[in-house]
Amino acid sequence: MTNITFSLPAKTIRRLRRRAADTGRKKGVISELVDEAIASYLDALESSAEGQTFTALKGERPVAEGKSLQELASALRARGVDPRSVRIVSSEPLEPVGHMGLRVHAS
């Protein structure tokens, strides 16, 4: 672990402290939350690089797109679109018929 110093807006620090208090623990909680938040953001950037995209559709009309679900959620919020009113599709859809449980077929 390394100590670094940085500045955050007072509003963010208040939210962070509230969230830390909710865990009921004291030692190291804020560091854990900051680490989790930064790691999650970096993960979102890295998963973007993997090429999957998510599109929110109203009917068949795209209303927002994101390279991660976090990015898509932000885009929907920015446009004031209720996520319950859209259908999300991925550029990497699941197979229409899948398997749950190993099936080995003799050839």
Added chain:
Amino acid sequence: MSSFVGATPAVRLSVRNHLLGLSYPTVGSALGVVDTGYDGFLAVPAEIFSALGLDKLPSASRTVLAADGRPLKLASSFASVSLLGVGQSLDGPVESGPGMGEILVGTRLLRRFNIKLDYCSGVFRIERCR
């Protein structure tokens, strides 16, 4: 964090629905069974699907064939899965259907990882692909 539960490999994970700002579990992590027979991303019991608010979002559905050939209809929506100790959050389809009692981590999620199963020494290790 990965470990064996009995002889079954399992990972500690948490799931986040960014669209509604809901997580499961709300504190800590849950256990997901590594299931190489499941070709999806993540399957969860109905109560977890509901706790994540995924049942409130318009969802898709698909049919999966159980090991005995029975077709099962699963509802599918999207969420982010974080595997503890692996340091990576992945976005993908989360499925649920009747009778599901545990979290299953399928091959669509596992394909991003290097997995080592060593029953001789009781070691199960999961690492991000290099």
